[in-house]
Amino acid sequence: MRLRKKWWARPYMEENLLCIVEPREYKGRWKEAFNNNNEIYLELGCGRGDFVTNIAQKNPEKNYVAIDLKDEVIAIALKKITESEVENIRISPLQIAFINEVFDKDEIGRIYINFCNPWPKDRHKKRRLTHTRFLTKYKEFLKPNSQIWFKTDDDELFVESLDYFKECGFEIEFMTYDLHKSGFDKNIVTEYESKFLKLGINIKFLIAKLK
Numbered sequence: 001m002r003l004r005k006k007w008w009a010r011p012y013m014e015e016n017l018l019c020i021v022e023p024r025e026y027k028g029r030w031k032e033a034f035n036n037n038n039e040i041y042l043e044l045g046c047g048r049g050d051f052v053t054n055i056a057q058k059n060p061e062k063n064y065v066a067i068d069l070k071d072e073v074i075a076i077a078l079k080k081i082t083e084s085e086v087e088n089i090r091i092s093p094l095q096i097a098f099i100n101e102v103f104d105k106d107e108i109g110r111i112y113i114n115f116c117n118p119w120p121k122d123r124h125k126k127r128r129l130t131h132t133r134f135l136t137k138y139k140e141f142l143k144p145n146s147q148i149w150f151k152t153d154d155d156e157l158f159v160e161s162l163d164y165f166k167e168c169g170f171e172i173e174f175m176t177y178d179l180h181k182s183g184f185d186k187n188i189v190t191e192y193e194s195k196f197l198k199l200g201i202n203i204k205f206l207i208a209k210l211k
């Protein structure tokens, strides 16, 4: 996602209580960030925040942590979350490669990965958010039997991710090569998803459960 540098982004993030600028400080005590004991779900690569805002509004009994790399993107999402007045979201800037430094054992109940970069070249595949290198990190903080919900437009990433999940001890509970014709009724469309839908590209989707 290419965005022009926004000089207001960092100060805006630092003064907004919904943004956790130093997420490592919350390791093992994310419940304190929400002031309740509700289960916490995680979205990796949240982009402009449409998905997390909608899902959090629909599920007030859950808490959501949304992560993205760039301040420019975080600031846009943060504005959306703030204006929606939804209280069960916290958002943090983070390189996902360091995600296991931020959450403790059994701290997260579900992960959403929506339209991550497919990194098609062989030498870059280790950067995929579904690669075994990343799944191994997620397992450090996912509760037993929790799920990862993964959506993509990219066929090769999807097929190879099926192997990554199985290799890391996940069971594929649900999968479809055409989400919008599958009858699955809990989908929330993301910004990238709506672009791909307009182009007539099928959305691939799976739910992987930690055994």
Ligand SMILES: C[S@@+](CC[C@H](N)C(=O)[O-])C[C@H]1O[C@@H](n2cnc3c(N)ncnc32)[C@H](O)[C@@H]1O
Binding pocket: 001, 044, 045, 046, 047, 048, 067, 068, 069, 070, 073, 094, 095, 096, 097, 114, 115, 116, 117, 190, 191, 192, 193
């Ligand atoms: C293709 S966009 C998808 C955005 C959104 N999930 C959607 O479906 O509309 C991918 C997002 O993931 C973020 N991202 C990619 N790699 C990341 C990483 N290693 N750490 C943190 N964020 C990352 C990007 O900044 C971008 O906002």
